[in-house]
Amino acid sequence: MLLEIKDIHVHYGKIAALKGVSMEVPEDGIVTIIGANGAGKSTTLRAISGLSKISAGEIWFDGERIDALPPEKIVACGIAQVPEGRRVFPDLSVEENLRTGAFLRNDRVEIDHSLEQVFTRFPRLKERRSQWAKTLSGGEQQMVAIGRALMSKPRLLLLDEPSMGLAPVIIQEIVRILEDIVADGVPVVLVEQNAELALSLARYAYVLETGSVSLAGIAEDLHENDHVKKAYLGG
């Protein structure tokens, strides 16, 4: 397993957001985490990236224990996250946003090459490379956020609700890009409220309910599960 989460707990003050969550992410394909608002999906990704400290449990990445590392060290291990709400840097240009993703890399020529790759994936960003990120549409900002994460050449990509607030055509575009990324050999952890979409893309799925994993398994199987159908697939 590339990533192993073992019985982690996360507290915000006195509120327990995660109460013993365990997950495994293999070397390829998409693992999805679905669940209702406030179930703890974002908190799980934040814990992996070191933004929220865990109060118990362990997180292992490629044979190394990472749960005590600060966020920048976790990026250096090869885990990139596209956070909920995109969080592009509003007053940086598109190109500057993308280049901050390569902050830990020192290979100038290679960085330029990665930038061109991102522009090939997202031609719209190339046209807008010197524009302030805050002037972009929501879909374009999501592309910047994904492109920025790819600029670190991650070995694992965490995506928190990339479809949020986007029109169906744009979501399709994002999905196509996601499949490209996976085809290029980068495994993805996808957090989604759109369970239908998430289960159709992923190989494995975890269902989070109020801070605990209530169901886990092959995505296709969960798609047919009665509880999942009722609670997350609208019937």
Next chain:
Amino acid sequence: MSELILQTIVNSIYAASYMSLIAVGLVLIFGVMGVINFAHGELYMAGAYTVVALYSGLNLPFFVAVVVGMVFVGLLGLVMEYAFFRALRDNPLGGLIASIGFLLILQTVAVLGFGVRMAHIRPSTQEKIELFDGVLLTHQRLYVIVAAILLLTALYIFLRKTKFGWAMRACAQDTEAAALQGISLNQITRIAMFIGAGLAGVVGALTAPLVSPTPYMGHSIIVTAFIIIVVGGIGQLEGAVVAAILYAFVHTFVTTFFDGVVADMVGLVLMLLVLVVKPTGLFGANDRV
């Protein structure tokens, strides 16, 4: 009369130069740490006393003393970051109180080391340029103007063209998202503190022969700098420069044609007007650095 106006314009450019360097340093520190550094005026004072010690005391060349002053005060900034601000991150009030504490420490050290009286420093040069008939610019003041142009340009290039510059702006805009790019907030904070403090130090050092340093010289400068960053929009570097120029011209002209107390009042009224008309400052939106 026209000579007086031209001379006042020249004086305003000088004032704008040193005030923008001070204000920009303050904004840079605020942008990354979210703390108004109330000890900024004392960093400026420390730069001035470096020149008192090295140039007046040890007879080292003026520019050697200035460069040492800049680096020394930059290092003081690192001490502040290490000793106070790091532990008080996400605690703006705590940071503010700590900076006031540091201000008192620096003042006390200056009093113990140099006494409370004004230190008179011989000018490093008597040269002056006659720009127009009867309109003079001393070299001592010219140094400050040139330093402001060079340092602000260098800072601009750093922030726009280098990866640490992007990282610093990224941290100021969204600390968490910056951390997710592998940017270490501690490292960026140190760089911002060093630059911000160093800029205050170099202004103090360069203007020391012009102002006669005292341990309390930081007071008036921090008040002025505060007005400027409010007018410019807190967190706005370009805003700080424009506001410094605006303030310097208004203040210098009112001082020349009325008097200094009226000028201080006009400065405050200017700030209040901006706050009433546009509470986020002239350049403020939520855009920062």
